[in-house]
Amino acid sequence: MVNDTTFHHFPEFKTALMIWTYFPPFLIIVGTVANFCSIVVLLRKPMRTSNTMFYLLVLSVGDIFVLYTGLLRYWLKFGFDKDIRLISNASCKFHGFLVYVSLDFTAWILVAVTADRCFAICHPFKAKIVCTRKVAKVIVCVILGTLIAINGHLFWSLAILDLADEIQCTAVTDFGNTIWPWMDFSVFSAMPFSIMITSNIIIVRQLCRSSRRLEAHRMSDRAGCNSERSDIATIKPDTYSSTTRIRLTSNSSSQTGSGRNTIRQRMGKISNVTIMLLSVNCLFLLLTAPIVIYLIGYMKWYVDASDHARAKMNLLWCFCNMMQYLNNSIHFFIYCLTGPKFRRELKAMFNKSNRVTMTEQVSGTELY
Numbered sequence: 001m002v003n004d005t006t007f008h009h010f011p012e013f014k015t016a017l018m019i020w021t022y023f024p025p026f027l028i029i030v031g032t033v034a035n036f037c038s039i040v041v042l043l044r045k046p047m048r049t050s051n052t053m054f055y056l057l058v059l060s061v062g063d064i065f066v067l068y069t070g071l072l073r074y075w076l077k078f079g080f081d082k083d084i085r086l087i088s089n090a091s092c093k094f095h096g097f098l099v100y101v102s103l104d105f106t107a108w109i110l111v112a113v114t115a116d117r118c119f120a121i122c123h124p125f126k127a128k129i130v131c132t133r134k135v136a137k138v139i140v141c142v143i144l145g146t147l148i149a150i151n152g153h154l155f156w157s158l159a160i161l162d163l164a165d166e167i168q169c170t171a172v173t174d175f176g177n178t179i180w181p182w183m184d185f186s187v188f189s190a191m192p193f194s195i196m197i198t199s200n201i202i203i204v205r206q207l208c209r210s211s212r213r214l215e216a217h218r219m220s221d222r223a224g225c226n227s228e229r230s231d232i233a234t235i236k237p238d239t240y241s242s243t244t245r246i247r248l249t250s251n252s253s254s255q256t257g258s259g260r261n262t263i264r265q266r267m268g269k270i271s272n273v274t275i276m277l278l279s280v281n282c283l284f285l286l287l288t289a290p291i292v293i294y295l296i297g298y299m300k301w302y303v304d305a306s307d308h309a310r311a312k313m314n315l316l317w318c319f320c321n322m323m324q325y326l327n328n329s330i331h332f333f334i335y336c337l338t339g340p341k342f343r344r345e346l347k348a349m350f351n352k353s354n355r356v357t358m359t360e361q362v363s364g365t366e367l368y
Contacts, residue, residue: 006307007307007308007310007311007314008311010307010308010311010312011311012308012311012312012314012315013311013314013315015315016311016314016315016317016318017078019318019319019322020074020075020077020078020079020318021075021078021079023322024071024072024074024075024079024325025075025079027067027071027322027325027326027329028067028068028071028072028075030329030330031063031064031067031325031328031329031330032064032067034329034330034331034332034333035060035061035063035064035067035329035331035332036060036064037332037346038056038057038060038331038332038335039057039060039061040349041335041342041345041346041349042054042056042057042060043057044345044348044349046341046345047341047342047345051113051116051120051131051132051133051136052113052116052117052273052277054133054136055109055112055113055116055136055140056113056331056335058109058140059106059109059110059113059331060331060332062102062105062106062109062328063106063328063329063331065102066099066102066103066106066325066328067325067328067329069095069098069099069102070099070102070103070325071321071325073085073095073099074321083169085160085169086160086167086169088160089159089160092158092159092160092169093154093155093156093158093159094155095169096154096158096169097151097152097154097155097158100151100154100184101144101147101148101151103188103324104147104150104151104187104188105143105144105147106328107187107188107189107192107284107288108143108147108192109140109143110192110196110280110281110284111192111195111196112136112139112140112143113277114195114196114199114200114277114281115195115199116131116136117199117203117273117274117277118199118200118202118203119131121203121206121207121274122202122206147187150183150187153175153176153180154176156173157171157172157173157175157176157180158170158171158172158176159172181295181296181298182296184292184295185292185295185296188288188292189285189288189289189292192284193281193284193285196281196284196285197281200274200277200278200281203274203277204274207274272338272339272340272341273339275338276334276335276338276339276342279334279337279338280331280334283327283330283331283334284327286323287323287324287326287327288323288324288327290319290320290323290324291320291321291323291324294316294317294320298313301313
């Protein structure tokens with residue numbers, strides 16, 4: 001419940017209230033449908049062979065959890081004046097804990113999938129032993145357990161307080177007000193993105209090296225083929241028949257050609273996954289950095305702010321949250337735009353559904 005409404009008449013606050021009321025249900029619906037589509041596609045048999053797709057499957061589940069723990073609460077609060085955190089101190093602590101853990105979990109799953117791809121590209125032979133589904137499941141469990149431990153302090157550092165202008169579920173300890181915002185910045189944003197960007201730089205550099213080696217190999221093969229043709233041309237006519245010469249040349253060309261095609265296909269698959277991960281990582285930084293920066297400066301900005309400044313801060317807080325939850329709603333569309341394999345499986349899924357529907361219709365016609 002709001003005690004002091006001195007800044008509520010400003011247009012910035014009214015705009016924020018409208019956004020809180022109408023935008024969250026849209027994001028929740030779109031995010032739920034999109035993430036469920038991602039889950040269905042990623043569970044298809046051709047997609048289950050990749051560790052990357054397993055991590056993205058876990059990420060989709062985490063995104064849904066974030067939307068229904070974090071964004072749904074804001075919609076209920078501003079749209080229906082029902083804040084589940086203000087029911088009791090227990091709900092304040094438990095809900096805050098769930099939101100922080102779920103947001104951190106999705107960030108570190110992105111770290112895990114990026115590091116996994118980096119290791120697989122830099123050490124392709126060791127990856128067959130290290131980058132397995134069993135190891136991936138253990139990593140997911142370790143991430144979840146670590147984040148539960150890190151955020152466990154929220155059970156005693158959060159409580160309901162009657163502040164000057166509003167009853168809030170907020171930090172009540174010096175640790176929660178001074179140290180924790182910086183820890184949250186490190187755990188949720190700084191550390192994950194530092195690892196992501198470093199891993200992606202290594203991946204891109206390794207791909208460039210592989211591309212240069214492939215080009216050198218291609219030039220070497222071309223020079224070898226030209227040399228082989230000249231050698232064959234100098235052989236005496238009675239030594240090899242023309243048919244034998246053609247067969248030797250064609251066999252050599254086909255072997256080198258198939259080898260190059262295999263390498264190119266592998267490089268193409270790696271590049272596609274890299275582009276997809278780069279897109280998701282950049283989206284993460286772009287959409288989550290504003291809210292982390294806001295939380296760091298909030299306590300300093302809000303204390304001595306004027307009423308109009310507080311109204312502006314409410315609007316800024318609204319935009320920061322919408323950007324953060326947008327990150328958890330649109331991964332499906334990023335996969336569709338940057339992942340050829342994902343698009344193929346999505347099309348195959350819908351084509352199969354259409355075939356099933358047509359078969360049922362034909363069967364119904366025959367029965368009646």
